Amino acid sequence: MSDMNALSPRDRLIVGLDVSSRQEAEAIVTELGDEVGFYKIGYQLGFAGGLPLVGELTRMGKKVFLDLKLHDIANTVEKGIESIAGLGAAMTTIHAYPQVMRAAAKAADGTNLCVLGVTVLTSLSDEDLRESGYGGSVSDLVELRARQAADAGIGGIVASAQEAALVGALLAPGMALVTPGIRPAGSEAGDQKRVVTPGDALRNGSTHLVVARPIIAAPDRLAAARAILAEMQDA
Template identity: 55%
Template sequence: MLDPRDRLIVGLDLPARAAAEELVANLGDAVGIYKIGMQLTFSGGFGLVRDLTDAGKSVFLDMKLLDIPNTVAGAVEAIAATGADFTTIHAYPQAMRAAVSARGDSGLKLLGVTVLTSLDDGDLSEAGYQGDLRDLVLRRAEQAAEIGMDGLICSPKEVAAIRAAVGDALELITPGIRPAGSDAGDQKRAATPSTAIRDGADRVVVARPITRAENPRAVAEAIVEEIGTAA
């Protein structure tokens, strides 16, 4: 069983490295895993990966890779060299195969992004997809397991169905997490931390409810406590 503290991933969705470092210092030992996404990476945060790992933190470099196989493979090799623990690939079979083949023995965990939590059936239809969002998520989950991915990024709304479909073959990580009373923002398929954990999530990702809080550490500690009671 994972320690509740290691089941919370804090998204450093901040505009600059200095702000991220300030938040990490504020959170202290309340948090063990941090997610660095596109905004921070392109604002001087790439070097923060090594600093966090040197400090004993785990790093989730959220790049959501999708390109031709050669490009995806090269990116995975470069990410593995940073010391990051996790990275993301959009769960298209071709991209996932390239990522798995390029990882080598680095220990980098590859997470397939099923369908972004800001999307719903209407958004998929507008983008040209046919069929139900849930069916697409489950198909991508099955493909990820077959290809040898380590886990999935999936909405808490689909986590129970994915767990039933793939069992323990994949680690399930859910963004779109909002503590009770929080603003959902642009998340269309959100849930509370305890709901996600009870439905089968291994870890949850929380960003804005913590990064925008007056007391980020208190919010993080409350989420960890909620996770512990739900596990």
């Protein structure tokens, strides 16, 4: 991922397989065909028998973002990252605490796994952070975590595109900036509080976009994916 500018929209779009069965996930992959080359597997599918899909999708020529948001003592994180790399995942997530990021960077060194630090979940607001005991704003914490991620040497961060322009300059060359909470114009925000359109996300500096509900819940998933790819191409 050394040259993010060379990535095509197909390389940048990550479709979230946020479903509860392997059968449904496989049906989505089949329906989207060659249009989509990158998929996210998170808790919902992973703990419903979806982990073997990491290897299967990889053998099909797809990339997989295994979104498990690890956060534990250094040794446990290291062993977890080693196992995730062994599955063949292209990306995975940890919570962006310095000790966790340093342990993950050590474990991922020499592998093809891009470790992403989750800065602040896109469902959280300034008020949510205050309730959790943080004194600053969302943007303050995202900026701090971005600096710490670059210092730790991990592959990138996860942040809302609303913060992308702020943190992009803080990242080392080649680091990924992955944005969830993407919603095409006119779609429902759902439980996300910091959402943007695909075009705005790319213009703000995001390198990869995670899209789930706007595609997998659409009446015509292939048409929805194509529309988002077209918007990304225009941007």
